Amino acid sequence: MLSGRYPTWQNARLKTIASIVFCIVALVLVYEERAVLDPRKANVVSVLPSIPSFIWHVFLHKREIDPKLQTAIHSWAELNPEHEYHLVDTVGATDILFDLYKTRPDVVHTFQSLESTVMRADFLRYVLLARYGGVYTDVDTEAIIPINHWIPEAYKNFTRVVIGIEYDQLEEERHVTMPHSLSLCQWTIAATANHPLLWYAVEETMYQIHSLADSYQTDVEHLRPTDKEVIVTTGPGLWTASVIKHLRNKGYHNITYADFSGLKEPKLIDDILILPIDAFGTGQPHSGSNKEGSPDALARHLFSMSWRHGCTPGDSAPCWD
Numbered sequence: 044m045l046s047g048r049y050p051t052w053q054n055a056r057l058k059t060i061a062s063i064v065f066c067i068v069a070l071v072l073v074y075e076e077r078a079v080l081d082p083r084k085a086n087v088v089s090v091l092p093s094i095p096s097f098i099w100h101v102f103l104h105k106r107e108i109d110p111k112l113q114t115a116i117h118s119w120a121e122l123n124p125e126h127e128y129h130l131v132d133t134v135g136a137t138d139i140l141f142d143l144y145k146t147r148p149d150v151v152h153t154f155q156s157l158e159s160t161v162m163r164a165d166f167l168r169y170v171l172l173a174r175y176g177g178v179y180t181d182v183d184t185e186a187i188i189p190i191n192h193w194i195p196e197a198y199k200n201f202t203r204v205v206i207g208i209e210y211d212q213l214e215e216e217r218h219v220t221m222p223h224s225l226s227l228c229q230w231t232i233a234a235t236a237n238h239p240l241l242w243y244a245v246e247e248t249m250y251q252i253h254s255l256a257d258s259y260q261t262d263v264e265h266l267r268p269t270d271k272e273v274i275v276t277t278g279p280g281l282w283t284a285s286v287i288k289h290l291r292n293k294g295y296h297n298i299t300y301a302d303f304s305g306l307k308e309p310k311l312i313d314d315i316l317i318l319p320i321d322a323f324g325t326g327q328p329h330s331g332s333n334k335e336g337s338p339d340a341l342a343r344h345l346f347s348m349s350w351r352h353g354c355t356p357g358d359s360a361p362c363w364d
Contacts, residue, residue, distance in 0.1 A: 091194055093203050093235045096126040097177025098190070101164050103133050108182060115185040115345060122186040126178075136167055143174060153249045156263040162252065165277035168229065169244040176236030183347035184231055184323075187340050193233065194316060195309060203314040204240055205233035206286065207323030207341075209279055211304050211330040220270060222280045225300040228323045229282040231342050240315065243292075244285040251276040286315065305331070 098119050102108055108116070120128045131139065136154075144151045150170060157163045168179040178190055194202050209228035210221055234241050255276050256263045274280045283300070290298050293313050303310070306319040320330050321337035323344065328334055336343070 094233050095176040098126045098128045099171050099179045100130045100182050101167050102182050103160050103164050112183055116182055118186040123190050158264055162277045166248050172234045173241035173245050176234055178233045181230040183345040185343045193341050198311050198316055202316040203235040203238055205316050207318040208320040222275050223300055225304050226279045227283040229279050230344050231323045240289045243289045247285045248277050
């Protein structure tokens with residue numbers, strides 16, 4: 044405490060100087076804390092301006108989640124404490140769809156008619172992001188970098204959807220399950236609420252589901268899709284095609300899969316930020332991915348493949364749950 048020997052003006056001056064010093068020290072500490080958190084991301088924004096702070100996990104199987112995945116699941120809430128976390132099971136999906144029924148009964152009817160758990164999970168992620176926005180990620184993914192640090196500063200005011208590369212053929216032989224030379228990741232997606240791309244994906248999914256049922260001369264409830272049919276009807280094949288078609292509808296008429304191939308840096312097209320392979324696909328033995336794990340990884344996919352139940356990729360027999 045200052046002595047009474049100091050005049051009032053001098054006392055106030057010392058308090059002002061002390062306040063300035065305190066602010067400088069606090070700023071230094073904040074900067075150091077961010078550098079310790081991730082020195083590679085010193086140039087990224089600390090918040091996503093348009094993407095809501097929701098994290099969505101979906102698990103619709105009747106069995107329990109594999110205990111080995113608990114650490115990965117918890118990593119999302121632990122690394123993103125400012126986000127609202129949701130693990131959506133069948134009951135939770137029913138509540139969400141009840142709310143949606145008022146405006147989109149066709150979406151609800153299609154979802155409820157599906158017996159294929161994997162197709163339901165694919166469909167629901169698009170619905171959740173279209174309706175509420177946020178980050179959807181599979182239960183077998185692990186958070187590496189906080190979500191608020193995913194978008195580089197240069198793109199922060201323009202990005203409304205964040206997508207990574209899942210598969211990039213490059214000079215390799217085409218993988219047996221891949222319908223195209225490139226596939227965009229749908230095990231992790233970030234989006235603003237009501238983005239037209241996500242609603243387009245919802246519409247395309249409904250169309251493809253009913254078209255597949257028609258091709259088998261059956262109804263949606265009795266669909267028994269093969270591995271390949273899941274991929275192109277509701278999975279990454281559907282998602283990748285939806286992104287391409289959406290961008291063409293926005294005026295990017297000449298865009299092709301090749302425009303996303305071999306990315307080394309993030310690429311913004313319209314308001315969609317496409318990330319290189321290592322962002323969400325690090326550790327894969329293909330597509331130019333860093334096989335040992337990349338310093339540029341934002342999340343890691345553990346590839347539990349629980350939905351396949353031991354089926355070999357590319358099988359022509361029904362492979363569903």
